[in-house]
Amino acid sequence: MKIDSATSLYAVIGHPVGHSLSPVMHNFLFQKHKINAVYLAFDIYPNDLRSFFHTMRFLPIVGCNITLPHKTNALRYLDKVDKTAQDISAVNTVVNKNGKLIGYNTDIYGIQMVLNTLKVDISKTTFLVLGAGGASRAVLYCLAKNNACRIYLANRTYSRALNLKNLITRSFPKLEIRTSPLNESYLKNIASEVDCIINATSLGIKAQDPSPIPYEFLRRRHKIFDLTYNPDGSALIRFSHKKGCRAIDGLPMLVWQGLKAFNIWTNIEPEFSFVYRKLKTELK
Numbered sequence: 001m002k003i004d005s006a007t008s009l010y011a012v013i014g015h016p017v018g019h020s021l022s023p024v025m026h027n028f029l030f031q032k033h034k035i036n037a038v039y040l041a042f043d044i045y046p047n048d049l050r051s052f053f054h055t056m057r058f059l060p061i062v063g064c065n066i067t068l069p070h071k072t073n074a075l076r077y078l079d080k081v082d083k084t085a086q087d088i089s090a091v092n093t094v095v096n097k098n099g100k101l102i103g104y105n106t107d108i109y110g111i112q113m114v115l116n117t118l119k120v121d122i123s124k125t126t127f128l129v130l131g132a133g134g135a136s137r138a139v140l141y142c143l144a145k146n147n148a149c150r151i152y153l154a155n156r157t158y159s160r161a162l163n164l165k166n167l168i169t170r171s172f173p174k175l176e177i178r179t180s181p182l183n184e185s186y187l188k189n190i191a192s193e194v195d196c197i198i199n200a201t202s203l204g205i206k207a208q209d210p211s212p213i214p215y216e217f218l219r220r221r222h223k224i225f226d227l228t229y230n231p232d233g234s235a236l237i238r239f240s241h242k243k244g245c246r247a248i249d250g251l252p253m254l255v256w257q258g259l260k261a262f263n264i265w266t267n268i269e270p271e272f273s274f275v276y277r278k279l280k281t282e283l284k
């Protein structure tokens with residue numbers, strides 16, 4: 001593709017951002033769809049976030065993705081934010097419409113697409129969600145929005161699980177969320193009660209990380225969604241396959257949220273599988 005005076009610029013911003021697969025995904029899509037654009041990664045320090053969005057209005061930066069640690073702080077610099085991003089106070093996609101910055105959250109869509117692929121009927125499923133950070137907040141919001149009735153939520157730092165429960169039940173008062181510290185005795189008791197286990201902790205980013213739930217507590221009927229991804233597969237994904245559970249790691253979510261962002265920018269609906277294959281190869 002030729003870069004010329006008509007080339008548009010897109011970017012992912014984060015700190016750090018060097019590990020991001022978004023430039024590979026979006027440059028691949030721009031080439032595939034013959035769009036004259038390039039997508040870069042910008043490492044933006046938290047103190048420079050305001051300056052970045054100010055600059056974005058004046059330069060031809062048509063869109064950006066936002067990753068850690070800026071997803072919440074970015075909200076204050078945008079002109080308009082869609083309801084989902086507003087509700088969970090996290091934005092991961094921005095479009096620049098003639099100097100007006102509009103924010104969206106496409107992570108929820110990514111989570112929903114993975115649960116669809118796992119054939120999880122959210123309103124009829126009992127969930128165990130591990131972790132209480134930003135990813136868990138998005139998971140809980142997605143479950144609440146789709147009429148989940150009972151969620152067990154466990155986190156290493158118990159106060160964070162309680163805070164997250166309070167945040168979600170403020171918007172969804174009928175949803176039953178039972179919280180606990182993340183420990184083996186709790187997992188042993190609860191595993192037999194749940195149908196779907198979602199790992200939203202950071203355990204699994206490295207192949208040598210332990211599984212957040214021991215092998216012996218898994219049941220063949222469990223559906224497993226591990227938001228982490230690494231080229232060798234997390235311990236949880238390896239255990240799930242050995243046990244015969246239906247399981248999906250975090251790469252499809254990454255692809256789905258990226259496809260939705262691409263759609264917001266271009267109106268094009270790219271095919272999932274060829275982007276997934278590209279990123280899988282890149283990850284290796």
Ligand code: NAP
Nearest residue numbers: 131132133134135136156157200201202227228250253254
């Ligand atoms: P975060 O806000 O930093 O939260 C991290 C969570 O992991 C917290 O609940 C933390 O517990 C827990 N944790 C960290 N180390 C742990 C350990 N050794 N044992 C048990 N729990 C531990 O991060 P996040 O944004 O929620 O991201 C969580 C994971 O989701 C990351 O692996 C991230 O890569 C992944 N993610 C994937 C996608 C995707 O598209 N696939 C999107 C977003 C995030 P404490 O509260 O006790 O610290």
